[in-house]
Amino acid sequence: DxxxxxxxxxxxxxxGEKVFLECVxxxxxxxxxxxxxxxxxxxxxxxxxxxxxxxxKGDIPEGYSVSREKKExxxxxxxxxxxxxxSMYLCASSLVGNPMETQYFGPGTRLLVL
Amino acid sequence: xxxxxxxxxxxxxxxxxxxxxxxxxxxSESDYYLxxxxxxxxxxxxxxxxxxxxxxxxxxxxxxxxxxxxAAKSFSLKISDSQLGDAAMYFCAYRGNTPLVFGKGTRLSVxx
Numbered sequence: 001d002x003x004x005x006x007x008x009x010x011x012x013x014x015x016g017e018k019v020f021l022e023c024v025x026x027x028x029x030x031x032x033x034x035x036x037x038x039x040x041x042x043x044x045x046x047x048x049x050x051x052x053x054x055x056x057k058g059d060i061p062e063g064y065s066v067s068r069e070k071k072e073x074x075x076x077x078x079x080x081x082x083x084x085x086x087s088m089y090l091c092a093s094s095l096v097g098n099p100m101e102t103q104y105f106g107p108g109t110r111l112l113v114l
Numbered sequence: 115x116x117x118x119x120x121x122x123x124x125x126x127x128x129x130x131x132x133x134x135x136x137x138x139x140x141x142s143e144s145d146y147y148l149x150x151x152x153x154x155x156x157x158x159x160x161x162x163x164x165x166x167x168x169x170x171x172x173x174x175x176x177x178x179x180x181x182x183x184x185a186a187k188s189f190s191l192k193i194s195d196s197q198l199g200d201a202a203m204y205f206c207a208y209r210g211n212t213p214l215v216f217g218k219g220t221r222l223s224v225x226x
Contacts, residue, residue, distance in 0.1 A: 042218035099147050105159040
């Protein structure tokens with residue numbers, strides 16, 4: 001089974017802190033994604049990556065950056081956390097090439113910024 | 115840009131009954147794919163069912179089936195013989211030439 005893991009289930013940070021959210025997948029997937037999930041807004045795509053060292057902006061990239069130095073790992077970085085970044089963050093991965101291929105999701109990180 | 119609309123923020127169903135969750139989408143693409151994902155409370159999101167737009171036959175996975183109306187741009191999910199384990203957030207998603215676009219979700223409660 002595909003496994004997507006995220007470094008923390010719950011995280012509490014202070015405004016202005018630099019925050020790293022880590023995601024690791026074990027199935028050699030090329031594609032990796034970061035979403036944020038907010039009640040009433042669904043999932044919104046922050047960034048995605050099709051390969052190592054490649055990144056593409058999603059719908060809401062402002063205030064975030066990403067890093068993909070290894071194929072299995074995709075990091076989301078909040079350079080200076082703000083209270084409006086309090087949210088659930090979901091990582092996902094998928095194979096490239098087959099558009100019917102499902103995305104596999106991690107368990108999510110619930111981030112609270114105080 | 116493509117959009118996905120789930121007009122029912124919350125639904126409830128009696129155990130063993132049937133429920134239909136609605137989803138509509140807006141696109142100018144002719145080739146695309148549609149998905150329903152399930153997110154149980156405090157658990158990972160998983161794929162429920164998927165449909166290729168060029169296939170007229172509605173997809174079915176055990177108790178889950180879809181009613182795909184391409185002209186109406188509608189992709190509803192029918193859950194038959196509802197079980198307590200079906201209680202979850204359900205997200206409809208669209209994929210064309212861009213990454214998945216999700217609807218805002220429908221929270222389904224199952225009443226024993």
